[in-house]
Amino acid sequence: MPSSIHLERLYDEHAPPLFAFLLSHTRNEADTRDLLQEIFRKLAARPELLDGVVSVRAFLIRMAHNLSVDLIRRRSTRQENYDQLAGDSTGLFAPGSSPDEQTFRKALSDAMGALPEDQRAVVHLKLWEGLTFETIAEALEIPANTAASRYRYAIDKLRERLRPLYEDIQNEP
Amino acid sequence: MNPDDFEKFLQRQPVKALPKEWRAEILAQAGKATDGQAPAGTDRNAQPWWHDLLWPCPEAWAGLACLWLVILGISLATPAAPPSRVIADLPPNSELIWKALKEERELMAELTGPQPLHAEPPKPRKQGPFSQGRSDTAMA
Numbered sequence: 646m647p648s649s650i651h652l653e654r655l656y657d658e659h660a661p662p663l664f665a666f667l668l669s670h671t672r673n674e675a676d677t678r679d680l681l682q683e684i685f686r687k688l689a690a691r692p693e694l695l696d697g698v699v700s701v702r703a704f705l706i707r708m709a710h711n712l713s714v715d716l717i718r719r720r721s722t723r724q725e726n727y728d729q730l731a732g733d734s735t736g737l738f739a740p741g742s743s744p745d746e747q748t749f750r751k752a753l754s755d756a757m758g759a760l761p762e763d764q765r766a767v768v769h770l771k772l773w774e775g776l777t778f779e780t781i782a783e784a785l786e787i788p789a790n791t792a793a794s795r796y797r798y799a800i801d802k803l804r805e806r807l808r809p810l811y812e813d814i815q816n817e818p
Numbered sequence: 819m820n821p822d823d824f825e826k827f828l829q830r831q832p833v834k835a836l837p838k839e840w841r842a843e844i845l846a847q848a849g850k851a852t853d854g855q856a857p858a859g860t861d862r863n864a865q866p867w868w869h870d871l872l873w874p875c876p877e878a879w880a881g882l883a884c885l886w887l888v889i890l891g892i893s894l895a896t897p898a899a900p901p902s903r904v905i906a907d908l909p910p911n912s913e914l915i916w917k918a919l920k921e922e923r924e925l926m927a928e929l930t931g932p933q934p935l936h937a938e939p940p941k942p943r944k945q946g947p948f949s950q951g952r953s954d955t956a957m958a
Contacts, residue, residue, distance in 0.1 A: 656841060
């Protein structure tokens with residue numbers, strides 16, 4: 646049984662990136678909270694899950710990914726097109742300090758929501774978690790080449806969609 | 819647009835922060851799990867075993883079950899007549915058949931006219947060697 650101090654340390658170290666990843670995946674704060682709670686409940690109930698784990702971060706991301714995929718499958722029985730809904734739901738980014746920043750972050754959040762789930766996960770882990778393709782591949786249980794190609798496809802889509810806003814911001818004095 | 823610049827620009831957009839107030843509650847629920855207690859309240863992931871069976875479309879399964887119940891109810895409410903009674907109401911089969919055959923025979927007789935009771939028997943063929951028969955034909 647892990648001590649409460651050990652669990653707190655795990656939470657402080659891994660909960661913030663797990664929260665961002667789950668939010669990117671579920672696009673819903675209530676679901677994100679449920680899944681985060683489920684992860685830490687499992688870790689507390691079965692501490693042996695972490696025995697022999699080399700990369701705790703990759704292991705926890707895999708756990709989060711599997712739980713969120715299950716959740717989305719269940720939810721898809723009630724929502725015909727989850728990905729379309731995702732574009733209109735919770736924003737992924739902190740509020741901007743200027744209107745341009747705010748507009749761009751909203752557009753980026755919508756563009757992320759429009760990506761297929763598998764591409765969105767890779768982009769999130771690469772850009773905002775700074776993981777290598779090898780670690781992403783391990784976490785999502787896919788080949789590293791697949792992770793890299795998903796990333797490239799996703800970045801091309803984001804670039805195409807956000808080009809006007811991005812260029813406006815870059816051209817500002 | 820330089821691809822690297824674009825990706826770096828995206829990277830600089832800060833993701834939403836984890837709400838601080840979640841920490842105490844999540845850790846408290848996790849602490850209950852170590853005591854063997856089920857988490858209270860918001861856990862929507864635990865599902866009964868039969869949930870997976872009905873998962874793809876529970877409304878359709880429920881509709882099908884209702885339809886079967888309605889059919890069963892109708893079937894029980896309207897008992898069918900026993901087949902033996904239907905058969906007993908009919909006249910005996912053999913009598914009907916004989917009557918039909920007799921009528922058919924009379925009709926055939928009317929259509930074809932009087933027929934000889936016995937056809938003329940075929941003439942007996944002359945017995946003998948095949949070559950003799952052929953010479954008889956040639957002489958004729």
